[in-house]
Amino acid sequence: MRMTRYFLPVLRETPAEAQIASHRLMLRAGMIQQSSAGIYSWLPLGLRILRKIENIVHEEQIAAGHIPMLMPTLQPASLWQESGRYDDYGREMLRITDRQGRKLLYGPTNEEQITDIFRAHVNSYRDLPLTLYHIQWKFRDEIRPRFGIMRGREFLMKDGYNFDIDKAGAIHSYNRHMVSYLRTYERLGLQAVPMRADTGPIGGNHSHEFLVLADTGESEVFFDNRILGNRFGDRKLDFDNREECQGIFDEWTSPYARTDETHDPKEFEDQVPAEHRQTSRAIEVGQIFYFGTKYSQPMQAMVVDADGQRTAVHMGSHGIGVSRLAGAIIEASHDDKGIIWPRSAAPFDVGIVNLAQGNTATGEVCDDLCTALEGLGMEPLYDDTRERAGSKFATMDLIGLPWRITVGPRGLAVGEVELTERRSGESIKCTPEAAVNRLRSIYTGQGG
RNA sequence: CGGGGCGUAGCGCAGUCUGGUAGCGCGACGGCUUUGGGAGCCGUAGGCCGUUGGUUCGAAUCCAAUCGCCCCGACCA
Known part of the structure; x- marks a missing residue:
């Protein structure tokens, strides 16, 4: 969405x-x-x-x-x-x-x-x-x-x-x-x-x-x-x-x-x-x-x-x-x-934050992430607004989706996005594909 | 229902005591500059001051009634 x-x-x-x-x-x-x-x-x-x-x-x-x-x-x-x-x-x-x-x-x-x-x-x-x-x-x-x-x-x-x-x-x-x-x-x-x-x-x-x-x-x-x-x-x-x-x-x-x-x-x-x-x-x-x-x-x-x-x-x-x-x-x-939703009650499974709305590279990666996650049966919420980073993070934290993928030009320059768990606040930096795989293994117990 | 409080812009509030042409912050909209944790400057729009009646030259402000909402208590998923 x-x-x-x-x-x-x-x-x-x-x-x-x-x-x-x-x-x-x-x-x-x-x-x-x-x-x-x-x-x-x-x-x-x-x-x-x-x-x-x-x-x-x-x-x-x-x-x-x-x-x-x-x-x-x-x-x-x-x-x-x-x-x-x-x-x-x-x-x-x-x-x-x-x-x-x-x-x-x-x-x-x-x-x-x-x-x-x-x-x-x-x-x-x-x-x-x-x-x-x-x-x-x-x-x-x-x-x-x-x-x-x-x-x-x-x-x-x-x-x-x-x-x-x-x-x-x-x-x-x-x-x-x-x-x-x-x-x-x-x-x-x-x-x-x-x-x-x-x-x-x-x-x-x-x-x-x-x-x-x-x-x-x-x-x-x-x-x-x-x-x-x-x-x-x-x-x-x-x-x-x-x-x-x-x-x-x-x-x-x-x-x-x-x-x-x-x-x-x-x-x-x-x-x-x-x-x-x-x-x-x-x-x-x-x-x-x-x-x-x-x-x-x-x-x-x-x-x-x-x-x-x-x-x-x-x-x-x-x-x-x-x-x-x-x-x-x-x-x-x-x-x-x-809020910190448990996975079972979360309104969406993962939030995708595009830090540079309008940027072709981040836009494409966000679109691909949505497609890949939806293909796995997950429901992502894609923040494609033109808000600033701080505001987007605050909104995601507020609505409490279990996971957030942050996509910004800085990380993409080295091929990385950030996967953050809402509950612990812990982040890992990895490729978009690795982020999807990580979520797949968490949600379905498959892949890795 | 008993006790306490509140209705003023989308949200949070000031102004009410002491009547004199309605204000602040956030948000929205537009422009420029910004751009990895709620940005800055400039500008714009937005209010029958809950409703009705009264007092007054004049009411958001005083009086009365009424509607709604919140908090504490007795009741309950």
């Missing part, structure tokens, strides 16, 4: 309303623009990041055997009256009346909607287990939206719903979600710690939240810091194997880890040696619930079991805040110059 043909409205100064790093940097990097309180437009760069995160979430859900679909943003009030939540949910629910006087609401979550779909089509235990999910915009009319997209009113969330014949099956679904979420966060370069949580308005009696440690987080958390060494890594796993999933679940949930809602100071002291007790602020980036028959019972989502008896299905729901993850990654990965 050539920058002169792109839309990248970066800001040199920080808008006054932005208090935390992610909000500041998202505005400055031209990722988002506020529309009204807690509601944002996603500008082209921001959209790319959102899509990258979404894709990873999709891949991990599908790997776990979950099935994608899409439900609407607007739901009929009648479904929520059936579950009893139309009155319970309170003022966070945005209620809308259409021209016919029908009551609608902008969905804050989709338990009712999915249960309605399920009960219309599934009648037998033979069709279970089933887990459906979607990634869709949600609206919660927060009392006080803040911190940019971290606590927006409109936000993009992946929410999944499992249907199982009994509690044991639903607990396996719960564990499977735990594993799929751990893998998702790890791919995004985040260390998210599962912590025992309250169930809130979703209800139920079994829930974990996933928290990314960050000073600007809204939650206070208490945990055994030995859990920070846990990595999923590249281990293989059969998601249908209950023991394997339970093993991963146990591995990640046996160390003490609680949010302030469930924290018990006495248990903390009893279970965790003083040198491992840690307290921190953290950002909640996901939550999983098992709630049994809370919705299936009132909404009559029944199947016939192996004995021919009609029985309410056991359900759970599972959410990852996709738009919030964009902010959480920035909170966890930035410096005073700007």
Whole structure:
């Protein structure tokens, strides 16, 4: 992508309303623009990041055997009256009346909607287990939206719903979600710690939240810091194997880890040696619930079991805040110059900086680099503007692409460009071909 | 919703107390000189001072209402 043909409205100064790093940097990097309180437009760069995160979430859900679909943003009030939540949910629910006087609401979550779909089509235990999910915009009319997209009113969330014949099956679904979420966060370069949580308005009696440690987080958390060494890594796993999933679940949930809602100071002291007790602020980036028959019972989502008896299905729901993850990654990965994207979420893979726009030699090399990188399936962002070097570097640092190739007349005179890693700031000087090869080996593990 | 604050050019702000024809920096645009870490000089464009009503000869400034936004708290992906 050539920058002169792109839309990248970066800001040199920080808008006054932005208090935390992610909000500041998202505005400055031209990722988002506020529309009204807690509601944002996603500008082209921001959209790319959102899509990258979404894709990873999709891949991990599908790997776990979950099935994608899409439900609407607007739901009929009648479904929520059936579950009893139309009155319970309170003022966070945005209620809308259409021209016919029908009551609608902008969905804050989709338990009712999915249960309605399920009960219309599934009648037998033979069709279970089933887990459906979607990634869709949600609206919660927060009392006080803040911190940019971290606590927006409109936000993009992946929410999944499992249907199982009994509690044991639903607990396996719960564990499977735990594993799929751990893998998702790890791919995004985040260390998210599962912590025992309250169930809130979703209800139920079994829930974990996933928290990314960050000073600007809204939650206070208490945990055994030995859990920070846990990595999923590249281990293989059969998601249908209950023991394997339970093993991963146990591995990640046996160390003490609680949010302030469930924290018990006495248990903390009893279970965790003083040198491992840690307290921190953290950002909640996901939550999983098992709630049994809370919705299936009132909404009559029944199947016939192996004995021919009609029985309410056991359900759970599972959410990852996709738009919030964009902010959480920035909170966890930035410096005073700007964002540092992990490769998996970066809007472009590499930035190409032409230091002498208009110079035939540098122009040709930059064009060739773009062609070569695109040929390898990478996405370069080519700064072909007439800005000065300092300004171009500052922009690249701000938007945080993992790699930068700098092409200038001085280096080209000896046949060299410069390949710089954003995270470490380390540079090597090499031929353009060598730079491409280096990136190829990093991105595909091939060549050299 | 309780408490605090703010709406003046695309962005950051001054001017408001003490009423008198709207200013600075950055950015944009044009020219010249520069050109490997946010250049220099000269010039240009851009504002119903959030909105409505009032006081006044005169309102960004005083008064009232209203809309919006931000921060702290209770709620949440």
